[in-house]
Amino acid sequence: MPKDGIGASTKRREDIRFLTGKGRYTDDINLHGQAYVHFLRADVAHATLNGIETQDAASMPGVLRVFTATDFDGVGGLPCGWQITDRKGQPMQEPKHPIMAEGKIRHVGEIVAAVVAETLDQARDAAEAIVLDYDELPAVIDMKAAVQEDAPRVHDDLTSNLCYDWGFVEENKAAVDEAFLAADHVTTLELVNNRLVANPMEPRVAIGDYAAHDDSSTLYTTSQNPHVIRLLMGAFVLGIPEHKLRVVAPDVGGGFGTKIFHYAEEAFCTFAAKQLKRPVKWTSTRSEAFMSDAHGRDHVTKIQLALDAENNFTALRTDTYANMGAYLSTFAPSVPTWLHGTLMAGNYRTPLIYVNVKAVFTNTVPVDAYRGAGRPEATFQLERVIDKAARELGVDPAELRRQNFIRKDQFPYATPVAVEYDTGDYEATLNKALELSDYAGFANRHAESQARGKLRGIGLAHYIEACGIAPSNLVGQLGARAGLYESATVRVNATGGIVVMTGSHSHGQGHETSFPQVIAQMIGIEPDQVEIVHGDTANTPMGMGTYGSRSIAVGGSAMVRATEKIISKAKKIAAHILEASDADIELKDGKFSVAGTDKSLNWGDVTLAAYVPHNYPLTDLEPGLEETAFYDPSNFTYPSGCYICEVEIDPDTGKVTIERFTAADDFGNVINPMIVEGQVQGGVAQGIGQALLENCTYDSEGQLLSASYMDYAMPRASDVPMITVDHSCQTPCTHNPLGVKGCGEAGAIGSPPAVINAVLDAMHRAGKPVAHIDMPVTPAKVWAAMNA
Amino acid sequence: MYNFDFVKPSTVEEAVAALQDDEAQPLSGGQTLIPSMKQRLNAPGTLVSLLGIEALKGISVSDGVMTIGGTTTHATVAAQADAYPALAYLAGQIGDPAVRNRGTIGGSLANNDPAACYPAAALASGATIVTNTREIAADDFFQGMFTTDLEEGEIITAVKFPIPEAANYQKFEQPASRFALTAVFVAKYADGVRVAITGASEEGVFRWAEAEDALSNSFSAEALSALAVPANDMITDLHGTAEYRAHLCKVLTGRAVSAIS
Numbered sequence A: 001m002p003k004d005g006i007g008a009s010t011k012r013r014e015d016i017r018f019l020t021g022k023g024r025y026t027d028d029i030n031l032h033g034q035a036y037v038h039f040l041r042a043d044v045a046h047a048t049l050n051g052i053e054t055q056d057a058a059s060m061p062g063v064l065r066v067f068t069a070t071d072f073d074g075v076g077g078l079p080c081g082w083q084i085t086d087r088k089g090q091p092m093q094e095p096k097h098p099i100m101a102e103g104k105i106r107h108v109g110e111i112v113a114a115v116v117a118e119t120l121d122q123a124r125d126a127a128e129a130i131v132l133d134y135d136e137l138p139a140v141i142d143m144k145a146a147v148q149e150d151a152p153r154v155h156d157d158l159t160s161n162l163c164y165d166w167g168f169v170e171e172n173k174a175a176v177d178e179a180f181l182a183a184d185h186v187t188t189l190e191l192v193n194n195r196l197v198a199n200p201m202e203p204r205v206a207i208g209d210y211a212a213h214d215d216s217s218t219l220y221t222t223s224q225n226p227h228v229i230r231l232l233m234g235a236f237v238l239g240i241p242e243h244k245l246r247v248v249a250p251d252v253g254g255g256f257g258t259k260i261f262h263y264a265e266e267a268f269c270t271f272a273a274k275q276l277k278r279p280v281k282w283t284s285t286r287s288e289a290f291m292s293d294a295h296g297r298d299h300v301t302k303i304q305l306a307l308d309a310e311n312n313f314t315a316l317r318t319d320t321y322a323n324m325g326a327y328l329s330t331f332a333p334s335v336p337t338w339l340h341g342t343l344m345a346g347n348y349r350t351p352l353i354y355v356n357v358k359a360v361f362t363n364t365v366p367v368d369a370y371r372g373a374g375r376p377e378a379t380f381q382l383e384r385v386i387d388k389a390a391r392e393l394g395v396d397p398a399e400l401r402r403q404n405f406i407r408k409d410q411f412p413y414a415t416p417v418a419v420e421y422d423t424g425d426y427e428a429t430l431n432k433a434l435e436l437s438d439y440a441g442f443a444n445r446h447a448e449s450q451a452r453g454k455l456r457g458i459g460l461a462h463y464i465e466a467c468g469i470a471p472s473n474l475v476g477q478l479g480a481r482a483g484l485y486e487s488a489t490v491r492v493n494a495t496g497g498i499v500v501m502t503g504s505h506s507h508g509q510g511h512e513t514s515f516p517q518v519i520a521q522m523i524g525i526e527p528d529q530v531e532i533v534h535g536d537t538a539n540t541p542m543g544m545g546t547y548g549s550r551s552i553a554v555g556g557s558a559m560v561r562a563t564e565k566i567i568s569k570a571k572k573i574a575a576h577i578l579e580a581s582d583a584d585i586e587l588k589d590g591k592f593s594v595a596g597t598d599k600s601l602n603w604g605d606v607t608l609a610a611y612v613p614h615n616y617p618l619t620d621l622e623p624g625l626e627e628t629a630f631y632d633p634s635n636f637t638y639p640s641g642c643y644i645c646e647v648e649i650d651p652d653t654g655k656v657t658i659e660r661f662t663a664a665d666d667f668g669n670v671i672n673p674m675i676v677e678g679q680v681q682g683g684v685a686q687g688i689g690q691a692l693l694e695n696c697t698y699d700s701e702g703q704l705l706s707a708s709y710m711d712y713a714m715p716r717a718s719d720v721p722m723i724t725v726d727h728s729c730q731t732p733c734t735h736n737p738l739g740v741k742g743c744g745e746a747g748a749i750g751s752p753p754a755v756i757n758a759v760l761d762a763m764h765r766a767g768k769p770v771a772h773i774d775m776p777v778t779p780a781k782v783w784a785a786m787n788a
Numbered sequence B: 001m002y003n004f005d006f007v008k009p010s011t012v013e014e015a016v017a018a019l020q021d022d023e024a025q026p027l028s029g030g031q032t033l034i035p036s037m038k039q040r041l042n043a044p045g046t047l048v049s050l051l052g053i054e055a056l057k058g059i060s061v062s063d064g065v066m067t068i069g070g071t072t073t074h075a076t077v078a079a080q081a082d083a084y085p086a087l088a089y090l091a092g093q094i095g096d097p098a099v100r101n102r103g104t105i106g107g108s109l110a111n112n113d114p115a116a117c118y119p120a121a122a123l124a125s126g127a128t129i130v131t132n133t134r135e136i137a138a139d140d141f142f143q144g145m146f147t148t149d150l151e152e153g154e155i156i157t158a159v160k161f162p163i164p165e166a167a168n169y170q171k172f173e174q175p176a177s178r179f180a181l182t183a184v185f186v187a188k189y190a191d192g193v194r195v196a197i198t199g200a201s202e203e204g205v206f207r208w209a210e211a212e213d214a215l216s217n218s219f220s221a222e223a224l225s226a227l228a229v230p231a232n233d234m235i236t237d238l239h240g241t242a243e244y245r246a247h248l249c250k251v252l253t254g255r256a257v258s259a260i261s
C-alpha cells in the first residue's frame, strides 16, 4: 500500500510553491507587447446616459483606443446560465447584460468606458479626461420598495423590477396553509441574510491575447472554471468557436464562488486584444473588486414553523426577497431557488413545505453564488426558527432537533422539496458535537463567565447541504443551461508516471495533493508518481470546474472511472505478457500478478510495454495507456453536521467573543483529513465573518458605503477561536465510487446560525431576551439590543 | 498615483526650503499619504521626505519630559518609550507591524485623523508639539477632524510629553479598520487628571472636562458614575451610533481609571 493513499493527512504539495512565492497567478503573466486597460466605472447608481465624450482622452499620450458601449458591434450580452420558471409557468424576466453601460447606468461600479494604453497610468490619466453626460435617476435599493407599482425601473424594457416570483412546491401551498391553521404552535421569524463581498486574496485579473497567424484568441483569467468561461464567452458573447479560443486559469488565489462567473472584463480584454492586435491586461484593484465582483447572499426572509402538541414539525413556510442586483450574473437565478428551496427540509421530517422567493432587480452590484450559495440562506433561517420555537416552547433546542430528525433507518429519504437524501445519521453528529463541546459542562463555564461580569451563551445548528453538483438531466429540467458532469483524462507515461488532466479547478482546495492520493491507492504506487494538470482548456477535457463542493465527488469520480479503464487495459497487457487470462490478473501494491502463482510484473513493466509494444496483443488492443472519463452524478451528495458555538458577551460594550467552536461533520469517506479540516476551518472563519463582522452596505442613493477594508470588516485570526473539527461520523455516499460527499462549503453554512443562536442564548440567560438580531452582530448592535 | 518629484533632505532647514513650493508636501512614514496618492485623492508635485533628517528621530527623557522626534516610528515608541509605559502601549496598538514600522508620530499628529490614537495621548498628556518655528500646546494644536494649527510647510520636529504619575489607554477598535471606534487616554498628574477621547466626536479628539474634575477630586471609576458624555456631537456611522460612542466614552474612561488605581 502507498503510505500516502486515501485517508493520509499528506501535506499539501502546492503549498511549497505558494508559500515560497513561486505560484504563477494570472497577474504574474506578462505578454510581449502587452497594453493595459483602465475601466471608467459609474460613480452613480442610476442614471440615463446621454453621451460620452472621449475625444480628448483618445488623443492623450500612450492611448491606443477608448471603448464605449457602441464599439461592440456583433458582440452579445453576458449570458445567464439558469432560467427560472415562475409560479405561473412563465420564464423569469431576463434583461440584457451588456459589457458596458448602454444608455443607462444601473449600479455604482458599472463599466461606462474603457481606455487601453501603453501603460496603466496613461490609461488612468486618459480616463479622467472622459466626460460623461448623464441625468441621475432615483435609485432602487430596498427590495420591498423595488417591487411596488410606482417604483423606478432598473430596466425600462421589463414590466417591473421583479425577476421572478417562484413557488416551491407550488402544488403544496394549500396543504401547507391548512397545516398552519391546524397547528398547535406557530413560530414566526423575520430576518435578513446580509449581503457579503467574497474578497478572495487575489483580485480578479484578465489578459486577452490574439494570434493573427491562426486567428485564435487566448484569455488568461482568474476563474474557477475555464471551460465554462470558454463556452459562455465564445458562444454567446464574442462568437468565437471553441477551437479558436483557449482559456487559461493558472494558479488562482481563492474564489469562494465569485470567480465562477463570466465577467465583462474578460470579454472586453479578449475582444480588445483582437481589435488592437495587442495583448490587453486588466488587474482589478481592491476598490474595483468591491464594486464589480458579484456579491453574495442578500435575502430578506419571513419564515414560519408549525408544530403539533407533541412538538413535531408539521409544516414550514417561507417568503424570501432575493436581491439580484442590477443584472443577472451567470448563475444568480438558481441560488435563491434550486440551491435554497430544496434545502428547506434541513435534517428534519417536516412533511409539508412551501417556499416563495421573489427575485428583485436593484441598482446594486449583481449578486450570485458565494460559498454555500443558497444553502447558508436556507440553513440560517431554518436553524434560527427552530431555536426560536424551542425557546417559545421551553424545550432544549438540541432535543427539539433530535425529536424531529430524519432517523438513521429512514434513508434514502425523499423530502417534500424534491430531493432524496441517500444517507445520513444526524443523531450521530449531534451526539458527537454535544460530547466534544462539553455541552453538559456549559453551566460551569457560564457561572465562571458570570463571576467575571460577562454573559455566556451556547448555540447549536445543524445543516444539510446538497453538494456534488449535479445530475445534468435533473438540473436541465430545473432550468440550467449547462450540464454539470466532470471529466478527467488519465495519461500514464511509458515509465509509469501519471498525469491527470482534470476539468476540476483548484483555487486553494489542494487537488494537487488529494487527487493523487486516490490514484496512488487504486494502483498501489506513491502519490508523487502522479501529477495533476488543471486550468487550461488547451490541455484538459471539457469540464465544469469547481464550486458547490463538487471536486472530489464529481471530478474525483471521473478520475476514478478513467483510472479503472487504465487498470482494466493494463491488466490485459499484463495478461498477454504473463501468458494468463486477464480475469486472473491481480493488481496490488503496483504489481500485476497471476492469481495463485508467483508470476508477476511491475507497474512500470506494463506501462513501458504499452508504449514499446513489442510483446503486445496488437490485434486486440491499441498501444498506449491513456483514458478519459466523463462522470455525471446520479444524485447530489448530502453532507451534514452539527456545529456548536459558545460565546461571551461584554455587557458594557456589546462585544461578542467566540470562546469555543465545535464542528462535527459527516462528509462520508475522507481522502485527506488534514485538507478537510482546513476546509472546515476556512468555512467557519467565513461564517463567523458573516455572523459578526461582514456587511456590504448601500445608502438609499445606491452608494456603496462599505467600499474598502476601512469599513468592510473581514474576520482576522484573532476573531476566530481554535475550532474543534471532527469528521469521524461517516455515512458514505451511496452513488459515487469513492463514497465521498464534499466539504468545501459546510463551515460557511453551519456556522452563522450557531453563532447567532449562541449570542441570543447568552442574552436570554442574562435576562435580556431578544427574539432576533440581524447579522452581523456588531458590538454596537448587541449593546443597542440589550439596552432597548 | 500621479507623477511627482521626490527629495530627501538631511536637515530641517533644507526640508523647510523645499516645502516653500506650493505643490510640495512632507512625507514621513507614508502610511496615510501614500494610500491617498494611490487612489489619486492627493497629488503633491513634490514629496519632501523627512526620513533623511537624523535630528527628527529618537526618544529622550529629561526632567520628567519625554521628547519624541517627529519621524520616530510607532514601533520605536512601542519598544523604547519605557519611561512612559501607557504611551508605549498605545503605539503598540496602532495598526499592524508593517504600519508600525513605517508610520510616525509626526505624521499621525499632523494628519489628526478623528480615529487616530496619538492625538488622545498628546492631548491627555498636555504635550507640546514642537515645529521648525514654534512650540504649540496640544490644547491649541488639534482643531477638529483632520485639522491642526500647523501652517503650510510647517514641520513637526518633536513632541514633548510630560510624564504622568500614571496613565492608561483604552482602545475599542472599529471592527473593520481597527482604528479607534472610541478610545480614551487618562493621565494622572500631581496637579490633576486629564482625559482625552478620540474616535468618538465629530470635532475630533477632545477633553472630557467633567470627568477630569471628578477624577481630580477622587480618582476612582465610581467618581464617574453620575457623569455622561452628551451624544449630540458624537459620530454616527456604519459601526456605531452617537449614543453608543457616548456610552463607550464613559465605559472606557472607567476602565482606564480602574486599570491605574
Ligand SMILES: Cc1cc2nc3c(=O)[nH]c(=O)nc-3n(C[C@H](O)[C@H](O)[C@H](O)COP(=O)(O)OP(=O)(O)OC[C@H]3O[C@@H](n4cnc5c(N)ncnc54)[C@H](O)[C@@H]3O)c2cc1C
Pocket (backbone or CB within 6 Å): B025, B026, B027, B028, B029, B030, B031, B032, B033, B034, B050, B070, B071, B093, B094, B095, B096, B099, B102, B103, B104, B105, B106, B107, B108, B110, B111, B113, B115, B116, B117, B118, B150, B154, B155, B156, B157, B177, B178, B179, B180
Ligand atoms: C492599515 C493601517 C492601519 C492603521 N491603524 C491605525 C490605528 O489603529 N491608529 C492610528 O492612530 N493610526 C493608524 N493608522 C495610521 C498610521 O498611524 C499612520 O502612520 C499615521 O496616521 C500617519 O503617519 P505617517 O508617518 O505614515 O505619515 P504620512 O502618511 O507620511 O503623512 C501623513 C500626513 O502628515 C503630513 N506629515 C507627515 N509628517 C509630518 C511632519 N513631521 N510635520 C508635518 N506634517 C507631516 C504629511 O504631509 C501628510 O499630510 C493606520 C494606517 C494603516 C495604513
